[in-house]
Amino acid sequence: MKTNNIISLRRFLYLLKRDILNNINTTLIVFGAVTAVIYLISALTAYDRAPSDYLYFTIFTNLLFAGGLIATSLVFKEMHKKETAQNYLLLPASNFEKFFSRLIISTAGFAAVTLVGLTIISYLSEGINTLIFNRHNQIFNPFTKKIWVLMAHYFIAQSVFFLGAAYFRKHNFIKTINIIFILQILVTTITALFVRIVYFDLFEGFFRIENTSLLIQLEKLSLGAVSLTGLLNTLKVLYWIIPAPLFWTIAYFRIKEVEVKNAI
Amino acid sequence: MINISNLDFAYKKTKLFTNLSLELKAGNIYGLLGKNGAGKTSLLKIISGLLFPDNGIVNVNNFIPQYRDPDFLQDIFFLPEEYYLPGLNAEKFQKTFAPFYSAFDEKKFMELLNEFKLPMDQKLNSFSYGQKKKFLISFGIACNSRIFLLDEPTNGLDIPSKTQFRRIIASAGTENRLIIISTHQVRDMENLIDPIIIIDEGKVIFNESIEKVTDKLTIKKVTDKPATATVLYSEKEIDGYKVVMTNKDQGQTEIELETLFNTVVTNPEGIKSVFNGGSINENK
Numbered sequence: 001m002k003t004n005n006i007i008s009l010r011r012f013l014y015l016l017k018r019d020i021l022n023n024i025n026t027t028l029i030v031f032g033a034v035t036a037v038i039y040l041i042s043a044l045t046a047y048d049r050a051p052s053d054y055l056y057f058t059i060f061t062n063l064l065f066a067g068g069l070i071a072t073s074l075v076f077k078e079m080h081k082k083e084t085a086q087n088y089l090l091l092p093a094s095n096f097e098k099f100f101s102r103l104i105i106s107t108a109g110f111a112a113v114t115l116v117g118l119t120i121i122s123y124l125s126e127g128i129n130t131l132i133f134n135r136h137n138q139i140f141n142p143f144t145k146k147i148w149v150l151m152a153h154y155f156i157a158q159s160v161f162f163l164g165a166a167y168f169r170k171h172n173f174i175k176t177i178n179i180i181f182i183l184q185i186l187v188t189t190i191t192a193l194f195v196r197i198v199y200f201d202l203f204e205g206f207f208r209i210e211n212t213s214l215l216i217q218l219e220k221l222s223l224g225a226v227s228l229t230g231l232l233n234t235l236k237v238l239y240w241i242i243p244a245p246l247f248w249t250i251a252y253f254r255i256k257e258v259e260v261k262n263a264i
Numbered sequence: 265m266i267n268i269s270n271l272d273f274a275y276k277k278t279k280l281f282t283n284l285s286l287e288l289k290a291g292n293i294y295g296l297l298g299k300n301g302a303g304k305t306s307l308l309k310i311i312s313g314l315l316f317p318d319n320g321i322v323n324v325n326n327f328i329p330q331y332r333d334p335d336f337l338q339d340i341f342f343l344p345e346e347y348y349l350p351g352l353n354a355e356k357f358q359k360t361f362a363p364f365y366s367a368f369d370e371k372k373f374m375e376l377l378n379e380f381k382l383p384m385d386q387k388l389n390s391f392s393y394g395q396k397k398k399f400l401i402s403f404g405i406a407c408n409s410r411i412f413l414l415d416e417p418t419n420g421l422d423i424p425s426k427t428q429f430r431r432i433i434a435s436a437g438t439e440n441r442l443i444i445i446s447t448h449q450v451r452d453m454e455n456l457i458d459p460i461i462i463i464d465e466g467k468v469i470f471n472e473s474i475e476k477v478t479d480k481l482t483i484k485k486v487t488d489k490p491a492t493a494t495v496l497y498s499e500k501e502i503d504g505y506k507v508v509m510t511n512k513d514q515g516q517t518e519i520e521l522e523t524l525f526n527t528v529v530t531n532p533e534g535i536k537s538v539f540n541g542g543s544i545n546e547n548k
Contacts, residue, residue, distance in 0.1 A: 004334070004335070005333040005334055005335055011334065011364065014363045015364075017360075021360065022350065084348050086347070087347070089314055090312060090313075090337055090342055092334045092337035092338035092365060093334055093337075094332075095332060097334075259314060259315050260309060260314040261315055
């Protein structure tokens with residue numbers, strides 16, 4: 001297989017441009033509506049005697065997680081819809097380029113637009129608020145650690161919804177949420193049963209731990225040579241490095257095997 | 265150019281193709297005919313990599329279609345029966361999509377748009393069904409892909425456009441290019457498609473050139489109902505019967521595609537016998 005058939009920068013840039021322009025009208029309408037809502041919230045908050053220091057951080061969190069995850073769920077709509085699937089699949093770009101273009105748009109692209117857009121909106125809104133009310137909320141500052149940690153969490157959550165977007169044909173967002181919910185119940189149940197069986201001597205009733213607080217009891221726990229703190233640190237590291245690449249890779253393989261008989 | 269061997273394909277539990285084999289060569293405009301549900305569109309989709317075979321080998325220009333390599337995709341253009349065009353005008357569409365086709369011929373594209381009298385500034389999604397089809401035919405030809413697949417291309421075209429279509433496709437059929445036209449509108453394709461492929465019940469039951477058809481078969485009009493043992497196919501007309509028989513006197517008569525199709529579908533064994541060197545009488 002020639003390398004050119006996997007990734008070509010020129011072709012990828014054309015594809016990226018096409019993918020962005022494909023939804024530009026909807027994007028602009030949503031952007032306009034969101035801007036109007038943000039200004040309204042900002043004006044109402046500034047009108048209050050005690051303008052908020054955290055207004056834009058809260059808005060950013062909501063935009064990134066609610067907006068970003070919904071947008072991610074729709075990222076492969078063109079590939080699943082009967083009318084558009086054929087055009088998309090036959091477009092002369094590789095499966096990897098098609099995957100990567102949508103990945104860039106829904107991760108770095110969405111985060112960057114949100115970050116820059118909100119910064120500009122916050123400057124404009126608070127400028128207007130200062131003129132009208134003579135006071136303003138704190139301007140959005142994208143250069144804080146909190147923002148970048150939040151974005152890292154978004155990339156991990158996004159990977160799950162990206163897989164859902166590639167996998168499900170319809171109602172991707174709701175279906176992904178349902179799957180997460182079911183998995184969460186399963187994991188919680190299995191963990192609870194595991195702890196109840198392995199550490200049975202710590203329990204008084206069916207699920208009641210004797211004496212002191214749960215945290216103190218948990219600190220006593222160990223799994224052989226591995227301390228619980230060590231285990232938690234390992235899980236934290238795994239959380240940062242495993243899920244996103246794993247779900248993105250599965251999504252890529254899903255895109256490779258899409259046929260038009262799957263389109264509805 | 266296209267080699268299909270021992271292809272099996274099914275939609276869930278409904279088998280469509282079983283052990284289908286087919287070889288198609290460049291320089292031809294193949295007519296792909298078959299009854300409703302015979303699998304014409306599915307076959308085109310398998311060739312273009314939109315559907316994957318369950319078993320067997322499909323080789324198109326030395327590519328495996330289901331991998332959908334870009335080099336493969338830019339060398340094949342599939343005009344489906346139902347399609348979607350975005351809310352762009354012709355110029356913006358060209359700017360967005362033509363860069364993916366390295367051999368795209370902008371001059372040819374403009375010529376064809378002019379020939380079909382398509383407006384350049386109107387949004388494509390506001391075109392009529394026929395205009396959309398003409399636009400995609402123009403774009404497809406301008407892409408200069410070596411394989412051009414058309415599914416029911418004359419549906420929705422008015423009479424002058426059908427004439428234009430035949431002329432444009434005939435001139436697009438170069439020796440390096442393979443065109444497959446799947447259609448029910450066989451009358452629109454008279455004198456255009458050659459060879460003729462007919463698929464029925466998951467198999468290719470006929471794959472012959474028009475020259476061979478006119479060599480082997482003859483069509484006659486008779487007033488009385490013919491004896492069934494001597495004819496391959498007959499149909500009642502207002503003033504008698506149209507009869508398809510083995511051509512024994514070596515003269516050539518023109519065979520209408522519709523009649524040929526009916527003959528092959530109603531009497532596949534008789535046709536097989538004639539084209540494999542025997543005659544209908546030997547077969548009976």
